[in-house]
Amino acid sequence: MSADGPSYLDGNAAxxxxxxxxxxxxxxxxxxxxxxxxxxxxxAAHLYTQAPGLVARCAGCDAVLLRVVTTRTETWLDLRGxxxxxxxxxx
Amino acid sequence: xxxxAVRRRLTWQVGTVAEVYDETATARTLVLDVxxxxxxxxxxxxDIRLTAPDGxxxxxxxxIASMPSGDRVELTxxxxxxxxxxPYLTQVLSPxxxxxxxxxxxxxFVWRPDQPGPVQLIAGGSGVVPLMAMLRxxxxxxxxAPVRMLYSVRRPAAVIYRDELARRSxxxxxxxTLAFTREAPADDPRPPGRVDADLVARVTWPPQASPIxxxxxxxxxxxxxxDLLVTAGHDPATIRTERFGGSR
Numbered sequence: 001m002s003a004d005g006p007s008y009l010d011g012n013a014a015x016x017x018x019x020x021x022x023x024x025x026x027x028x029x030x031x032x033x034x035x036x037x038x039x040x041x042x043x044a045a046h047l048y049t050q051a052p053g054l055v056a057r058c059a060g061c062d063a064v065l066l067r068v069v070t071t072r073t074e075t076w077l078d079l080r081g082x083x084x085x086x087x088x089x090x091x
Numbered sequence: 092x093x094x095x096a097v098r099r100r101l102t103w104q105v106g107t108v109a110e111v112y113d114e115t116a117t118a119r120t121l122v123l124d125v126x127x128x129x130x131x132x133x134x135x136x137x138d139i140r141l142t143a144p145d146g147x148x149x150x151x152x153x154x155i156a157s158m159p160s161g162d163r164v165e166l167t168x169x170x171x172x173x174x175x176x177x178p179y180l181t182q183v184l185s186p187x188x189x190x191x192x193x194x195x196x197x198x199x200f201v202w203r204p205d206q207p208g209p210v211q212l213i214a215g216g217s218g219v220v221p222l223m224a225m226l227r228x229x230x231x232x233x234x235x236a237p238v239r240m241l242y243s244v245r246r247p248a249a250v251i252y253r254d255e256l257a258r259r260s261x262x263x264x265x266x267x268t269l270a271f272t273r274e275a276p277a278d279d280p281r282p283p284g285r286v287d288a289d290l291v292a293r294v295t296w297p298p299q300a301s302p303i304x305x306x307x308x309x310x311x312x313x314x315x316x317x318d319l320l321v322t323a324g325h326d327p328a329t330i331r332t333e334r335f336g337g338s339r
Contacts, residue, residue: 007310008310008334009310009334009335010199010200010332010333010334011199012136012197012199012200012333013136013152013334013335015136015196015197015198016101016136016137016138016150016152016193016194016196017138019100019101019193019194019196020100020101020102020193021100022100023100025196025197025198027196027197027198027199027200028198028199041199042199043197043198043199043200043331044199044331044332
């Protein structure tokens with residue numbers, strides 16, 4: 001990735017890492033940003049992968065929504081920036 | 092099946108390469124046999140993990156190209172010469188080799204056959220891969236949702252799935268526009284150039300048709316196209332994007 005272009009992916013790209021933790025697909029869930037109140041599918045968030053782990057930021061205000069880091073023995077999940085996640089239930 | 096595919100925790104499993112074939116000089120399709128594959132939705136992706144002899148691991152996400160069909164999963168991988176994973180997948184991996192895979196994942200950038208409305212697919216380069224899964228699924232399901240595809244690609248030789256796209260287009264399954272950015276065929280009325288507002292206005296669904304748009308490609312491409320669609324009057328909530336970076 002060049003340094004001059006946008007360097008993020010979509011929340012979609014976190015689906016694999018999050019599937020190790022959640023039994024439901026979080027990328028289709030609607031999340032509310034604790035920073036600006038925007039509600040949007042998690043899959044539409046901006047995802048930064050050039051870090052030890054994944055950092056998802058709000059596409060509206062750039063606040064951190066979620067961080068997930070997997071080490072050899074544990075997965076750390078930081079959900080500080082989401083006031084809620086609305087997850088569709090199975091019919 | 093679709094629900095079963097997402098309502099469980101996933102972990103790595105081992106698939107076996109059944110076949111490989113080249114789509115272009117730099118893109119190769121890997122046909123994998125994955126035991127007990129739960130099925131997938133068009134547009135979903137998998138993570139692939141490679142482990143070096145010293146234990147170093149690298150994983151990348153790749154879109155699924157095939158429609159759901161038994162234990163078979165097809166990925167099309169574009170080789171990045173400075174990549175860590177794609178050169179191995181496109182030049183070394185051979186039939187019979189094992190491959191660690193996790194998936195299918197992603198429930199946002201998906202097209203379901205019961206979606207009624209028009210579909211707008213917009214691909215940049217190898218971003219065509221998950222859109223091909225949508226086209227194949229659309230045809231297999233006999234969906235009557237009208238589909239338009241705008242595929243931006245550097246030159247004719249770089250068009251992935253060229254013959255299949257031509258065949259499906261001729262059969263009326265989609266309205267296809269190839270937009271060449273560097274080098275166009277002699278009979279192409281449009282000089283080579285990037286996708287712009289004029290092209291979007293001419294060949295994609297207007298906002299009044301209320302399409303769901305799927306845009307996949309490198310991050311700057313997706314950024315540009317999503318902005319063009321919003322400027323053209325599309326509701327941002329109807330635009331689904333899948334960006335990929337240079338680390339593939």
